Amino acid sequence: MAVLTINGKRHEAAVDPETPLLWVLRDTLGMTGTKYGCGIAQCGACTVHVDGVPVRSCSLPVSAVGDAKITTIEGLAEGGRLHKIQQAWLEGDVPQCGYCQSGMIMAAAALLAEKPNPTDADIDAAMTNICRCGTYQQVRAAIHAAAKA
Amino acid sequence: MDAIASISRRSFLVGSVAGAFSLGFDIPFARSQGTSAxxxxxxxxxxxxxxxxxxxxxxxxxxxxxxxxxxxxxxxxxxxxxxxxxxxxxxxxxxxxxxxxxxxxxxxxxxxxxxxxxxxxxxxxxxxxxxxxxxxxxxxxxxxxxxxxxxxxxxxxxxxxxxxxxxxxxxxxxxxxxxxxxxxxxxxxxxxxxxxxxxxxxxxDGTLVYGIDLRLPGMLTATIRDCPVQGGKLKGFDAAKVDRMPGVRKVVAVDGTAVAVIADSYWQARKALEALPVEWDMGPGAGTSSATIDAMLTEGLTAENVFIGTRVGDAKAAIAGAAKVVEAVYSYPYQNHATMEPMNATAIWTADRCEVWCPTQNGESALAAAAEAAELPVAKCDVHKAFLGGGFGRRGRSDYVRQAVLIARQMPGTPVKLVWSREEDMMHCAFHPVTKCKLTGALDASGKLVGLHMRISGQSILASLAPQGLQNGMDPVVFQGLNAGGTEGQFGYDVPNLLVDHAMRNTHVLAGFWRGVNLNHNAIYVECFMDELARAAGEDPLAFRRRYLKPKHRAVLDAAAERIGYGKPVPGRFHGVAQIMGFGSYVAAVAEVSVKEGQLKIHRIVAATDPGTVVNPAQIERQVAGSFVYGLSAALYGECTVKDGAIEQTNFDTYPVLRMDEMPHVETVLVPSGGFWGGVGEPTIGVAAPAVLNAIFAATGKRIRSLPVAKHDLRSA
Known part of the structure; x- marks a missing residue:
């Protein structure tokens, strides 16, 4: 039985300890905002925060989470108010198909928490998520906009 | 009340509460059918x-x-x-x-x-x-x-x-x-x-429910493995080895070519499928490799029996009498769509009704596929369309819909969600076709282009997916952007003697529609070769093109060249140009690149589009920028190779794509000339690769004629 703290709430999941966190979130707990893209930590669609650090949940066995606090896209807004990254995404009309955007937003939120005024080079280094629609230009602009907000 | 009606109604009610739009599985007309005034x-x-x-x-x-x-x-x-x-x-x-x-x-x-x-x-x-x-x-x-x-x-x-x-x-x-x-x-x-x-x-905020996110009461999840070689068959599997694994409900054969595990959750299904002993009959494609395909395409470059797409004047005579003949052979590899959301579909089947929820680019073909697989009349089936996590042509096919229904039929009354792994997705699609092209250009003594012969050798998408669309055996779609005239994709240059023909060479690897379709390689062939002809004529590539371009083609190229400041790049950087017409629109691009110690950097792209009529300029800008990401991902890195009949690339580690740090700044110039309606999602992808390849030549003197760029050494000799 895995006991997890997700978005400030305690959850129990009766799963094989080797099950990746991604599938516990999606299938066991019904939190489908975190996406499956590749399963090998390449694309970043499954990015969540583990104690504030962006982690690719497809490659993290649930047994390795321990007591760490997990934040998913569902928990990024606080008190009904969107995170400033989400707000910038809305204002910048960033997503196209949107499938990679949960992961993009989680990666960008972690970047801003660490570097409130990221340079283009910081963005290049932190934002390694894959977007097949090609929203990179809008993603970059929205991160800069959120930093100024 | 039967199970399907019950589930449909419940999911609709959920949709109503959460906002039907955001759920993506609205069942419209419940209102107009009487549940609402x-x-x-x-x-x-x-x-x-x-x-x-x-x-x-x-x-x-x-x-x-x-x-x-x-x-x-x-x-x-x-x-x-x-x-x-x-x-x-x-x-x-x-x-x-x-x-x-x-x-x-x-x-x-x-x-x-x-x-x-x-x-x-x-x-x-x-x-x-x-x-x-x-x-x-x-x-x-x-x-x-x-x-x-x-x-x-x-x-x-x-x-x-x-x-x-x-x-x-x-x-x-x-x-x-x-x-x-x-x-x-x-x-x-x-x-x-x-x-x-x-x-x-x-x-x-993560609330949009894509097909892969769908959850229905009592739903099970399946994952599938199809024969690694297209055209092969499933010989057998040993279900007893896995059917006691946690969560496993059933192991089923699908369509004689695939095997699926149905379980309580995706991870359980996947682990069991990985552990399942399976025997395949790899079929007639098993002896095929990239090398055998290349040999077949090379033979087509000089074959006699071909389909003629475009013929103006007498190109062969012009070439025979030319003062200077320029010849080059180009090639383009298989590409996978690699949508971010892997293929999936959810189906519930009873003897009386079948419902499917899926991301599809073609709802009616998905419905037809569902009805056929369900062996029920269309009137007893329906398909609920989800928002797609990427399409790019992949989801115009309904192979995964058919599979989902065939699996659900083996669990009557229970909704089953079929989710493909990324690996399955990479190995089983209808790939961007593989082609080669031999171009022969004729210059007269003054350096004027007097004749051009393009021989395309390679796969036909229609022969793979829609043979009923062939015209006396010919695939007209092969000639995208190379047609003598018309509103869809005419050849941009007035050349007095022009011949474009096609030696159709198909393989067991299915060819399919991939964003940009045949325009991707056709634009590379024409536009890189135009650069070669310009160099041979001793003329600037833009000035050379302008002499032969038809007015609307020239106008978009001029618009892009003007915006980027053609001919005056930042010191150390170089310009490459390309134009094409496709999907009813005229497009052009100029790329500005540098190559230092063999490292390519694409600094800036200016892309001009004349779609006739503009419906939303902000969204066109996004489509254009995105088309460069897609086109450059393929040009720089993308290649699906074949070994023993199977595709070798199984994930993003072996099929890399463009990421943020390589994204050039893309500027979109819209020059709508009015009076027609052209598409915008695909045309500019055609000019992405040739503009960059021509700029690489300008920077290095290296003419890249086969992709991806990553396999070429760009360091100076």
Whole structure:
């Protein structure tokens, strides 16, 4: 039985300890905002925060989470108010198909928490998520906009 | 009540609570069928008493923004309040039941807007006329005395006003008008503007339910492995080895070629499928490799028996009599669509009914595939379309829909969600076709281009996926961008002697529609070779092209060249140009690159598009920038190779794509010349690769004629 703290709430999941966190979130707990893209930590669609650090949940066995606090896209807004990254995404009309955007937003939120005024080079280094629609230009602009907000 | 009706109703109710739009699985017309008092004005428009307007969208939304663009067109003619507009997808089953009132659901070929703009605008205009008629009746005045704006009908003479929400119920009972006059583009207030997308909010908080996210009561999850070699068969499997693994419910054969594990969750199904001993009959394709395919294509470059696509004058005679002959052979590899959301579909089957929820670019073909697999009449089946996590042509096929239904049939009454692994997705699609091209150009003594022969050798998409579309064996789609004339994709240069022919060489690896389709390689072939001809003629590549380009082709190239400051790059950087016509639009690009110690950096791209008519400039800009990411991913890194008949690349580690740090700055220039409607999702992908390849030549003197760029050494010799 895995006991997890997700978005400030305690959850129990009766799963094989080797099950990746991604599938516990999606299938066991019904939190489908975190996406499956590749399963090998390449694309970043499954990015969540583990104690504030962006982690690719497809490659993290649930047994390795321990007591760490997990934040998913569902928990990024606080008190009904969107995170400033989400707000910038809305204002910048960033997503196209949107499938990679949960992961993009989680990666960008972690970047801003660490570097409130990221340079283009910081963005290049932190934002390694894959977007097949090609929203990179809008993603970059929205991160800069959120930093100024 | 049967299980399906119960589930459909429940998921609809969930949708109503959460916002049907955000759930993505709305089942429209539950309202008009009696669960709500709100009746549609016509097939395209529902107006609620509180003035909310629901616009129905037949085409699929996969990120390309067609949903927003089509809604703008309806709203423009309806003259409603744009801030109150939302959308919903009718189902393919409803389309069939209502005599195809929404016409074509198929979403590909950049056709969403350009092939339906007229009838969707007529839908909006008809609804507006009915609202005006209702107001005029109520006021007992002439309709001509009434005007509309922003969701309100006004009668200027008396100062009276009625909101659409107050008139909708009455309007819905009136006869639709017979004569509908559409607005002039110059009078547009909503269409033509760069309004924001209508579907963004649920994409930033994780609430949008994609097909892969669907959860139905009692649902099980399946994952599948198809024969690694296309055309092979499933010989057998040992279910006893895995059927006691946690969560496993059933191991089933699918269609004689694949095996699937059905379990309580995806991870359980996947672990069991990985552990399952399977025996395959790899079939006749097993002896094929990239090398054998290349040899077959090379033979086609000089074959006698070919299909002629374009013939002007006598190219062979011009070449025979030329002062200078230039010849080159190019090639283009297989590519995978690699949509971010892997293939998936959820089906529930009983002996009496079958329902499917899936991301599809072609709702009606998905419905046909579901009915066929279900062995039920179409009227007893339906497909609920989800928003797509990427399409790029991949989801125009319904292979995964068929599989989902065949699996669900083995668990009658239980909803089963089929989810492909990324590995399955990479190995089983209809790939961007593989082709080679031999180009022979004839220059006269003054360096003038007097003849050109393009011999394309390679796969036909239609032969793979839609052989009924072949014309006496010929695949006309092969000649995208190379046609002698026409509104879809004419060859851009006036060359007095031109021959474009095709030696069709098909393999067991299915060829399919991949964003940009045949324009991708055709544009590389023509535009890189034009550069070669310009160099051979001792002329600047832009100046050389301008001498032969037809006016609209030249205009877009000039627009791109002017914006980037052609010929005056930042020191150390180099320009490459390309133009093409495809999907009804004229496009051109200039790339600015540098190559230092063999490292390519693409600094800047300027892309110009003449789509005739612009519906949403902000979304076009995004489509253009995105098309460069897609096109450059393929050009720089993309290659699917074949070994023992199977595709070797199974994930993003072996099929790398462009990421943020390599994204060039893309500037979009729109030069709509009016009078026609061209597509925008795909055309510019055609010029992405050749503009960059030509700039690489300018920077290094190295002419890259085979892709991807990553396998070439760009260091100076």
């Amino acid at each position: 709100v009746r549609e004005i016509n097939a395209w428009v529902v107006v609620h008493p509180d003035d909310r307007v629901v616009i129905r969208i037949a085409r699929s939304e996969m990120g390309q923004g067609t949903l927003t663009g089509l809604a703008q067109l309806v709203a423009e003619e309806l003259e409603c309040d744009w801030s109150r507009v939302s959308t919903e997808f009718p189902t393919p089953g409803q389309n069939v039941a209502r005599g195809r009132v929404w016409r074509n659901f198929s979403t590909g070929g950049s056709r969403g807007i350009r092939e339906s703009h007229e009838y969707v605008r007529q839908g909006g205009a008809a609804a507006r006329a009915m609202l005006v008629s209702a107001a005029a009746k109520r006021w007992n005045v002439a309709e001509a005395e009434c005007s509309t704006s922003n969701g309100v009908v006004s009668h200027a003479a008396s100062g009276r006003r009625l909101r659409y929400g107050e008139l909708a119920a009455e309007a819905a009972t009136l006869e639709p008008p017979k004569d509908i006059k559409l607005k002039d583009v110059k009078d547009w207030k909503i269409a033509g503007k760069g309004v924001k997308r209508l579907d963004t909010a649920p994409k930033v």
